[in-house]
Amino acid sequence: MNIKDLKTLKQSGEKITCLTAYDASFAKLFDECNIDIILVGDSLGNVIKGDKNTLSVSMNDMIYHTQATAKITKKALIIADMPYQSYANAEKTLANAKRLINAGAQMVKFEGGREFEVCFKILQHHNIPVCGHLGLQPQSVLKMGGYKVQGRDQHSAERILADAKALENWGVQTIVIECIPAKLGKQISQSLAIPTIGIGAGVDCDGQVLVSYDMLGITQNPPKFVKNFLTNGNIQSATKDFIQAVKDNTFPADKHSY
Numbered sequence: 001m002n003i004k005d006l007k008t009l010k011q012s013g014e015k016i017t018c019l020t021a022y023d024a025s026f027a028k029l030f031d032e033c034n035i036d037i038i039l040v041g042d043s044l045g046n047v048i049k050g051d052k053n054t055l056s057v058s059m060n061d062m063i064y065h066t067q068a069t070a071k072i073t074k075k076a077l078i079i080a081d082m083p084y085q086s087y088a089n090a091e092k093t094l095a096n097a098k099r100l101i102n103a104g105a106q107m108v109k110f111e112g113g114r115e116f117e118v119c120f121k122i123l124q125h126h127n128i129p130v131c132g133h134l135g136l137q138p139q140s141v142l143k144m145g146g147y148k149v150q151g152r153d154q155h156s157a158e159r160i161l162a163d164a165k166a167l168e169n170w171g172v173q174t175i176v177i178e179c180i181p182a183k184l185g186k187q188i189s190q191s192l193a194i195p196t197i198g199i200g201a202g203v204d205c206d207g208q209v210l211v212s213y214d215m216l217g218i219t220q221n222p223p224k225f226v227k228n229f230l231t232n233g234n235i236q237s238a239t240k241d242f243i244q245a246v247k248d249n250t251f252p253a254d255k256h257s258y
Ligand code: KIV
Pocket: 020, 039, 040, 041, 042, 043, 044, 081, 176, 199, 209, 211
């Protein structure tokens, strides 16, 4: 998988599959099941470190888990999250993105829209591939007052769409859109030439991502957009079922969407 392949998948109408992994064992298993993208997500704050949000995740955490994941992965594209405060200005963004690339990521992801213009542009200038993250942004949980569906009213829906178009213009390669109405997920996906990867954003996104611990039913009281694919106790089958369900558009169903 490389960056060009992502756009080709969108153009051909084939859905993109993505799961989070934070270590070599899961990365190897997902890679062998032919997942398209492995996201070393800062959700590791919740599922690995046991914290109640992602704000405690450091660059050192991300480097450690990116190295462990990337080392073993042969086929999937590796995207690594830039943690809270690691892209506070252009210089920090460039320095920290380089550290993640050196740790084995092929692309970095960070949360936010047009307010991060200088950060997107400096990475584009230095040829570092970037994945955006719009809609629900877990690193802004304190400001948002909780994990809430975004883009429900016309004003915020227009803002998210305008952010997505700006990111595309600034050379971003793909955008994760989290927890927005399915109708808006479809509108954004149809408005962009770059692929969108949805999580709680409806079936019409160009791809789907889940936190692997959610997909395997480990997380207690998961959000509505999660489906537990571990039906027969076999992690490989669960992964293959997730990939198949995304590829044939049966996941997410209406009951997983807003
Ligand atoms: O950190 C993460 O796992 C993510 C996904 C929720 C998309 O950003």
